[in-house]
Amino acid sequence: MIETVFRTDDLPVADRAEAWRERLSQTHAPVDLICRPDSHFSAYQRVIPLGSALVWPSVSGSYAIRRTTELIRSSDPEMINLSLIIKGTVGFRMHGPDALYGPFEFRTNDSSHPCEIVLGTSGEAVHAVCVDVPRARLPLPSDEIDRVIGHRLSGREGVGALLASFLTTLVDNRRSYTAADAPRLETVLLDLLAALFANALDGMDSLPAESRRRTLALRIQAFIRDHLHDPDLTPAGIAAAHHISTSYLHRLFQDRETTVSGWIRHLRLEHAREQLADPARSHVPVHLVAARAGYENHSVFTRAFRAAYGMSPREYRHRALLQEAGSG
Structure with missing residues (x-):
């Protein structure tokens, strides 16, 4: 799968901060640096395109950025950003009180609202996997998306754990995929992202039926992987654990061209x-x-x-x- 790599270490020290700001502006939307990195600042980013979405793992030193009202007026690509924190802490302010995010929490913002983001609140390096996707690509009403944006979401349980696992597996095993896999991977990503938002609203019925079906199939597949050691793992038990009929479970697996x-x-x-x-x-x-x-x-x-x-x-x-x- 084609990807691009950016390293500030490839640039003169004096150019690194501005180059990183430009890189973030190109990946998501124009931003300003509100806390300029020191001369030892280092940042690394890989960008993996999945159709209209971008997945970009990054490692960076401590810095802070701001998306201002003026920048929004001049350019708003209407993008949603979701960041899975892997290591380090991230401070965030959007339309509520300041918040602090840690490992395996999702932080969200969008290009249409002002915000401030502080990475490495104690001066530490931050490892993250970020997603940028056009708002219009999420199969959810815009007002429901607005209700979730800016709120803390867990990557340790439920749909959040599925999305976290998908993202970390994708970036760790990118050579296992080809450009032909991108449309399928984009569909999975969008379904999981929409399901995460809908779950935060307790509104899974907001999702289109096909998205709900694919999300349920992913949850069942994760359940099976987690219970492989159980010799009593059966289709009937799997169906019962997910409150569906055994016949519906079998229909979910028809796309895999195999039985459960x-x-x-x-x-x-x-x-x-x-x-x-x-x-x-x-x-x-x-x-x-x-x-x-x-x-x-x-x-x-x-x-x-x-x-x-x-x-x-x-x-x-x-x-x-x-x-x-x-x-x-």
Whole structure:
């Protein structure tokens, strides 16, 4: 997937602050620096385009910016910004009292309202994953979007945890995706972002039916991944946990061209395969790897693994560890 990278370290010290301001202005909307970074300031940004949306992980030193009424009058692209704080603290003022954000909290603002943002409130570096998306692309009424913008949203539970996981996985595994994946990834991003906003309003009914369906499917997939170790994980149990019928659960999986049970088997085998190939886990007995993947019966696991990968789990581990030793 095509991305662009920006580093202030590539520039003369005297030019870094202004270059970073210009970069932020291009990514979201024009801003002013209200606290100029010192001579040791450093910032790094990667921009990953997903259709109309931009996802941009960044690491930066301490600084502060302001989006003013004058800047809004001169240029308003009507963009929404959502920032997932990974490390550090961020101060924020929009239309309420000052707020302080920490790791795995979402901070939101939009280009149409004045705000001030202070990154690294104690002088520390801030790691974040930001999203900029046109307001018109969110499948929610504009007045409902306004009610959420500027409020604290959690990235540790519920839909927020799904969105946080999606963003961190995307930026950590970007080489796994191609430009052809961008439209699909944009759809997932917009659905999760809209669901996060709607959930904050307790108004999931505000979402279009298709967005609700896709969001529910993502929640179910995350639930399955979290419960792979449970040998009693079944379609009936998954449906009950999400208050839907088993037949509706199966319909949600039609787009995956597999059954619910088939996807569970695939994930369990992939989880076991990854564990067997990990040198750091070479001391873990194969039967324990199988149990952690949700297999109570070792012989059932061995047969399934051989059918999927053409060799026994022990043979696969031996070959994978030899290849790892050879590459080292």
